Amino acid sequence: xxxxxxxxxxxxxxxxxxxxxxxxxxxxxxxxxxxxxxxxxxxxxxxxxxxxxxxxxxxxxxxxxxxxxxxxxxxxxxxxxxxxxxxxxxxxxxxxxxxxxxxxxxxxxxxxxxxxxxxxxxxxxxxxxxxxxxxxxxxxxxxxxxxxxxxxxxxxxxxxxxxxxxxxxxxxxxxxxxxxxxxxxxxxxxxxxxxxxxxxxxxxxxxxxxxxxxxxxxxxxxxxxxxxxxxxxxxxxxxxxxxxxxxxxxxxxxxxxxxxxxxxxxxxxxxxxxxxxxxxxxxxxxxxxxxxxxxxxxxxxxxxxxxxxxxxxxxxxxxxxxxxxxxx
Amino acid sequence: xxxxxxxxxxxxxxxxxxxxxxxxxxxxxxxxxxxxxxxxxxxxxxxxxxxxxxxxxxxxxxxxxxxxxxxxxxxxxxxxxxxxxxxxxxxxxxxxxxxxxxxxxxxxxxxxxxxxxxxxxxxxxxxxxxxxxxxxxxxxxxxxxxxxxxxxxxxxxxxxxxxxxxxxxxxxxxxxxxxxxxxxxxxxxxxxxxxxxxxxxxxxxxxxxxxxxxxxxxxxxxxxxxxxxxxxxxxxxxxxxxxxxxxxxxxxxxxxxxxxxxxxxxx
Numbered sequence: 001x002x003x004x005x006x007x008x009x010x011x012x013x014x015x016x017x018x019x020x021x022x023x024x025x026x027x028x029x030x031x032x033x034x035x036x037x038x039x040x041x042x043x044x045x046x047x048x049x050x051x052x053x054x055x056x057x058x059x060x061x062x063x064x065x066x067x068x069x070x071x072x073x074x075x076x077x078x079x080x081x082x083x084x085x086x087x088x089x090x091x092x093x094x095x096x097x098x099x100x101x102x103x104x105x106x107x108x109x110x111x112x113x114x115x116x117x118x119x120x121x122x123x124x125x126x127x128x129x130x131x132x133x134x135x136x137x138x139x140x141x142x143x144x145x146x147x148x149x150x151x152x153x154x155x156x157x158x159x160x161x162x163x164x165x166x167x168x169x170x171x172x173x174x175x176x177x178x179x180x181x182x183x184x185x186x187x188x189x190x191x192x193x194x195x196x197x198x199x200x201x202x203x204x205x206x207x208x209x210x211x212x213x214x215x216x217x218x219x220x221x222x223x224x225x226x227x228x229x230x231x232x233x234x235x236x237x238x239x240x241x242x243x244x245x246x247x248x249x250x251x252x253x254x255x256x257x258x259x260x261x262x263x264x265x266x267x268x269x270x271x272x273x274x275x276x277x278x279x280x281x282x283x284x285x286x287x288x289x290x291x292x293x294x295x296x297x298x299x300x301x302x303x304x305x306x307x308x309x310x311x312x313x314x315x316x317x318x319x320x321x322x323x324x325x326x327x328x
Numbered sequence: 329x330x331x332x333x334x335x336x337x338x339x340x341x342x343x344x345x346x347x348x349x350x351x352x353x354x355x356x357x358x359x360x361x362x363x364x365x366x367x368x369x370x371x372x373x374x375x376x377x378x379x380x381x382x383x384x385x386x387x388x389x390x391x392x393x394x395x396x397x398x399x400x401x402x403x404x405x406x407x408x409x410x411x412x413x414x415x416x417x418x419x420x421x422x423x424x425x426x427x428x429x430x431x432x433x434x435x436x437x438x439x440x441x442x443x444x445x446x447x448x449x450x451x452x453x454x455x456x457x458x459x460x461x462x463x464x465x466x467x468x469x470x471x472x473x474x475x476x477x478x479x480x481x482x483x484x485x486x487x488x489x490x491x492x493x494x495x496x497x498x499x500x501x502x503x504x505x506x507x508x509x510x511x512x513x514x515x516x517x518x519x520x521x522x523x524x525x526x527x528x529x530x531x532x533x534x535x536x537x538x539x540x541x542x543x544x545x546x547x548x549x550x551x552x553x554x555x556x557x558x559x560x561x562x563x564x565x566x567x568x569x570x571x572x573x574x575x576x577x578x579x580x581x582x583x584x585x586x587x588x589x590x591x592x593x594x595x
Contacts, residue, residue: 026589069425069587071587071588089428092427097422103420104418104423106420108354108357117346117350120346120350121429122428123338123342123429
């Protein structure tokens with residue numbers, strides 16, 4: 001038997017590896033509240049991954065466990081190969097955390113003093129700290145306000161400072177818990193650019209968000225979580241196929257006759273006028289779609305748009321419409 | 329293994345210095361930090377009045393030193409509680425714990441910086457007694473005085489670190505703060521010398537580091553040689569070190585428990 005080659009490369013360490021994770025809380029006089037139930041998730045290095053789900057679904061609990069401030073009830077959670085329960089000191093060194101909202105800063109201190117403090121907390125030397133803080137303030141657009149007390153900052157500015165705080169150690173893995181809450185559209189766009197830059201630099205990002213377009217735009221993969229259980233993990237490009245085998249074709253300028261003919265094509269499930277002049281045809285992928293397109297084009301119509309269910313529709317399909325009700 | 333220990337030591341030191349520097353920066357811009365100082369001259373005047381008008385001017389040293397020790401303990405109590413509860417309320421506690429630096433050492437470093445308030449409080453007490461009663465406390469043994477002051481500050485910070493551990497799981501710090509001020513002043517012999525207590529109480533008082541501090545500080549103002557200085561310093565060091573060890577370990581234990589219970593955030 002041949003001995004394994006010493007030059008053989010080991011498979012790259014997964015950025016995040018979660019196996020059979022359960023987390024429950026004791027509630028006096030009641031059964032335990034189960035926050036996470038048998039969660040399995042693997043995120044390779046360099047991936048931007050979004051976690052989607054309603055309030056109380058378990059997103060923040062998962063982020064807290066990953067950031068070592070909450071222990072799992074059972075199961076294994078590893079960040080860059082280190083166990084969050086047994087090797088939390090090593091995990092902390094390769095992790096940056098940004099929890100949502102504008103809390104978490106020292107309001108009486110300036111933006112620079114805040115970042116300086118957090119850079120010390122991540123064990124950066126004095127010179128390195130000075131350089132990194134200046135660089136980050138510039139990167140999040142706060143260089144001009146660097147020496148002003150944070151208490152005068154808007155919510156969006158505080159959020160930017162939070163992001164800078166999370167990046168202070170240039171972590172391999174960044175956990176962002178609803179990072180764009182309270183940001184104005186310009187700041188949110190800048191944030192998306194920043195996440196793209198982070199991905200280009202090889203960082204792994206796990207982000208929780210309610211913003212579906214943001215998740216679709218930024219993520220390599222998304223996971224849906226509900227009632228503490230992962231419902232689905234997939235790329236946003238193909239995720240629509242999972243909940244629907246239908247493709248939708250929006251056509252402007254169809255006559256009633258043409259609509260009736262389209263409805264008779266095998267594989268077409270619905271033909272509806274969604275607004276005056278605009279017809280939506282839902283048809284199975286493949287031949288049905290091809291036949292519909294041929295019919296419309298032969299009629300001389302060129303205003304045609306093809307689409308698949310959006311991430312928001314997938315979310316609603318998987319999680320359901322529960323209005324204002326918070327998950328139990 | 330050696331490398332791991334070196335790294336661990338570095339993390340502990342980083343925690344201490346980060347806390348110390350941070351507290352200095354924070355205190356500079358915060359008026360409420362100095363509230364603890366306001367009481368020092370008033371207490372000095374009160375105690376001086378009592379000593380002078382009861383014909384016990386031989387105890388004037390007590391009247392000048394007591395307000396400084398009281399300021400140190402008040403500041404330590406106040407900061408130790410606020411440090412955990414304010415960070416929890418502002419959502420910073422979890423972030424602090426998610427960073428690699430030692431949190432218990434951060435707390436100890438911050439509390440040590442708070443102890444710098446001891447110097448201005450002594451100055452205010454000293455000047456108040458001098459201006460109002462013409463008593464300018466002499467310091468015949470400056471080395472003993474400086475050493476006792478330094479060790480007292482460190483021991484107070486250590487004791488406050490131990491207290492702060494209780495606030496990890498307890499949301500209300502105020503009751504503890506209010507309960508632990510005067511009993512400690514009394515048991516620490518801050519105002520009334522421990523040697524004047526009944527025997528059984530003196531025994532208990534000797535477990536409170538302040539009783540050794542107060543003796544040393546007062547002895548440094550006397551022209552006679554300081555008796556048993558070595559024993560006093562050793563006891564101060566021992567009680568301070570024990571408090572620190574207990575404080576650091578109990579914070580680690582309470583944090584672990586809080587991570588199990590999910591009690592770190594206020595949500």
